[in-house]
Amino acid sequence: MNRVPFPTLLTGLLLVGALAFYAFTAQVRFNQVAVRVQLGKASPESVIKEPGLYFRWPPPIEIVKVYDARLRTTDTAEAETKTVDGKNLIVSAYALWRIKEPHQYYIRVVEDAEAVKQLRTRLGQVRSAAVGKRELGFFANLENEIVQRNWEQLEQEMLAEAAPGILRDYGIELVKVGVRRISLPEQVTKTVFQAMIQNAKKLATQYQTEGNSQAAAIKARAEADKRQILAFAETKAQELRSRGIQRSTQILSQIESSNREFYAFLRVLDALRTSLSQRSTIFLDSSSPLYKTLVDPLDGSSANDLAQPKARSAVSPAPTALAGGRSEN
């Protein structure tokens, strides 16, 4: 009898070992759960939830049905639902789910596709019921806190409604249920767009009016500020002028009281000279001392009349009829 060489024997043993390994073991990964099915029968005890390498009888005696236990998502179809206030909404919901009871899952759905189908049906029913008993304003209004509370309430309600039955019937745990899309029926969108156009026109007019009134207010404010500044500036200017007058008064106060009448006389002369310096029409009538002197140079009274400081007023030496100022012709 020929002796089998060791390497050949080793190789053969390795091959047989490998075949036996695959035939008699089943591996369940960290993300999986499995159900042992022996001769077509599976019991709750046959569930494998822990990862590792497990012995099994080779198929067809025993089959290990492995499922991914990680999260998955399923949507409902978009379906039109009437709200309690008679508005039609097209709502699509979704669910995040995972396999919780592999035995139940295996018995009731076997394959994932069937699970998805069942989930869609259940979720669709729950969604329609939840949306149908609410008003449109429940889903959209300008009160942030209220809307968020509403959404929270809706999601919790749908989850509470669907989760127990789905777990019981299919061994599926619903982790989260929510609404992913809300649409309006085609005809309604048309109406909404028309209303939006009207609103836009109103808004454009409003901006125009606001801009004009705002601009007017800004300018009015600036004018008011200007007036206020100038009022304070004018007060300050008056103070400056007043100081000038004070200084002038100080000079004039040096004039002795006996000379003040002469000072006044000088001022009157100066005033006459200034006021009758341009394009004045002067009438000298016959009663004027000046006129008398002109007609009768020897009449000394006229000259005396002119030079009497005490007997006449400061203005009296001037011609008796002076029409000062600019003539109108």
Add this chain to the structure above:
Amino acid sequence: MANRPIERPADPAQESLIGALHTGFNVLRLLMIVMLVAYAFSGISRVQTGEQGLLVRFGRLVMNAATNTAVHEPGWQLALPDPFDEKIRLSGKTSTLIIDTFCFQRMPEQMTMPLASVEMMKESLTPGSDGALLTGDKNLAHGIFRVEYRVADGEAFVRSIGETAEAVQPMLRRLAESAILREMSWRRFEDVTRGDMSAVGAAVRERLRSQIGELGWGVEVVGVVPELVEPPSVRSAYREVSDAENRKKETEDKARAEATEILNKTAGTQNAGLLETIRIYGNKQLLGAPESELAEVRKQLDAELEQAGGDVAARLRSAAAEANETFESVKREYEIFTQWSKQHDRDPQLTRILLWDEMRAAVLQNPENEVFYLPTSKRTVITVNRDPDLERQREIERIQGKRK
């Protein structure tokens, strides 16, 4: 008699064949040994920078003693060859998920265009194919959201989601859609389409972060970039709104510029400080502040008025000049008075006649004045010449006279 093997004479050809087979077998054996060694070491791999490595042995995650997690940091990783160990590599790069659920249907060539420039011919939306967002004020908007995310915790990710960064996208998409819907459901159409879109993005990102944290996915949402637009069929109407808003801003800006000009012209660039002090002064007056406090503010106000420019400066300069002029004029008059007063003290009558005479001469000899001597009569009629031609002629003569 024992049987002894018959020794055959060596055949050189056979010997040569046996030798060649031996050599071939040895080469093959060597090759197998090399392959065996290569296989034994094939489990060694390197986790690249930014990646997270995980090892699965007989279905279980192999823990990293250094970190007490299943994640192996960048560097060499020792593992058994397949099929004993399975290696998982998770990229640390940021991935992008584009959510166009709320966008109207676009043609392939419109996919890369900004939403605001995509036209839609129909006047309504078809449910199912055209997406839209219902805003808090019951209007409709469209939007595309780019959700940027990365795998932050490899172990949590592979346990709950999958083994590639893309595996999370179906679930992330649903969470994001829900978050977007909720965020839009309380906002005004105006605010989301023409206001601060990034606020919507930030709110959606925060909502996603919170939910993903609760679910323990090991995913970090880096950012959410929204592109929100009004429906194409109402775009022109809202463009008019934008134009009106721009015009409003322009009008206001122009008014502000005019206001600044008015105030600068009034008080120079210091007008703001001056106004502030005036307001403080006014408030103190209203509140019945003590006189000392008011005087303090008034002092500051005076100082600011003195430093101000524009009309204020002109007005103050003019007042100062006027005051000075008054003073100088009085001073001059006083000087004239002092000059004459000595003579007046000596002979008041003569001095007055002299002065009066000077004045009279100045008035009566002034060529611009007209003097009429009225004769003694009971009735004197003065007729003023209203001939405009004569007046014009006189005016011409006067101007010519001045020039000479």
